[in-house]
Amino acid sequence: MRFEGKVLLVTGGASGLGAAVGRRFAADGGRVAVVDLDEQRARAVAGELDGAIAMGVDVSAEDAVGRCVAAVAEHFGSIDCLFNAAGHAEFGPIEEWSFERWQRMMTVHVGGTFLFCREVLPVMRKRPGGAIVNVASVAAVKAQSGNAPYGAAKGAILAFSRQLARDVAPEIRVNTVAPGRTRTGMTEPLMIKRAGSVEQGMTVFGQGNLQKRVAEPEEIAAPVCFLLSAEASFITGTLLAVDGGETA
Numbered sequence: 520m521r522f523e524g525k526v527l528l529v530t531g532g533a534s535g536l537g538a539a540v541g542r543r544f545a546a547d548g549g550r551v552a553v554v555d556l557d558e559q560r561a562r563a564v565a566g567e568l569d570g571a572i573a574m575g576v577d578v579s580a581e582d583a584v585g586r587c588v589a590a591v592a593e594h595f596g597s598i599d600c601l602f603n604a605a606g607h608a609e610f611g612p613i614e615e616w617s618f619e620r621w622q623r624m625m626t627v628h629v630g631g632t633f634l635f636c637r638e639v640l641p642v643m644r645k646r647p648g649g650a651i652v653n654v655a656s657v658a659a660v661k662a663q664s665g666n667a668p669y670g671a672a673k674g675a676i677l678a679f680s681r682q683l684a685r686d687v688a689p690e691i692r693v694n695t696v697a698p699g700r701t702r703t704g705m706t707e708p709l710m711i712k713r714a715g716s717v718e719q720g721m722t723v724f725g726q727g728n729l730q731k732r733v734a735e736p737e738e739i740a741a742p743v744c745f746l747l748s749a750e751a752s753f754i755t756g757t758l759l760a761v762d763g764g765e766t767a
């Protein structure tokens with residue numbers, strides 16, 4: 520029950536990594552605000568968790584983010600932990616990328632992370648033990664074919680998180696995780712497109728790491744919750760690769 524009395528706001532909480540972290544946080548005694556563009560699925564996830572609430576928000580909409588954080592703080596009385604996981608994946612040759620598409624990639628991933636951090640900080644400062652975890656990717660530190668805009672967005676999240684860790688220390692800890700390929704709502708369609716089925720895709724997508732497999736969302740949620748918890752009280756400003764050794 521390491522999160523008893525603690526409140527987590529998770530973006531992208533309706534699916535994949537965000538949902539897995541929400542479930543684990545609640546299982547360990549915490550209360551969760553499940554925030555996602557897809558309000559219906561956010562409600563479904565929140566419905567599984569004791570005392571959780573759901574909100575439909577586009578993380579790149581500045582006013583909506585401000586209203587969301589205020590409503591969550593009002594409902595729970597505090598926000599102790601923030602996990603920024605909202606995002607989308609798009610690949611392809613750079614010549615095929617419009618500037619609008621590039622900007623959407625940046626605005627959702629980097630902009631959404633920035634906005635939620637900015638809005639949550641004053642609330643988090645009211646109680647000791649605040650912790651933020653932002654999601655980068657292996658693509659932040661390693662070149663991958665056809666993945667430059669996504670890699671750029673994830674690299675920016677990594678750099679932003681490091682800088683922020685310095686600015687908000689010692690009261691609040693900020694860390695980044697770089698997941699390797701994980702089976703989620705984001706990757707399952709890619710697996711089907713590339714390999715014909717999720718099962719085949721799990722094999723193909725897993726070849727790039729030392730464990731020769733794709734992760735399950737719970738395998739990312741465990742280290743994220745560790746970083747959010749008091750067990751990681753001396754860890755801030757770092758990048759934790761949870762990638763089956765892909766970047767080893």
Ligand SMILES: NC(=O)c1ccc[n+]([C@@H]2O[C@H](COP(=O)([O-])OP(=O)(O)OC[C@H]3O[C@@H](n4cnc5c(N)ncnc54)[C@H](O)[C@@H]3O)[C@@H](O)[C@H]2O)c1
Nearest residue numbers: 531534535536556577578605606656698700701703704705
């Ligand atoms: N799955 C992987 O292999 C993998 C690897 C590295 C990093 N990541 C990152 O992990 C994070 C979570 O991805 P996932 O794999 O769980 O995918 P997912 O598609 O299962 O979940 C992402 C969630 O984010 C929500 N979302 C997307 N855009 C949004 C917006 N503008 N506002 C609010 N919500 C929005 C979606 O509705 C969805 O519920 C993403 O940032 C992704 O880039 C995933």
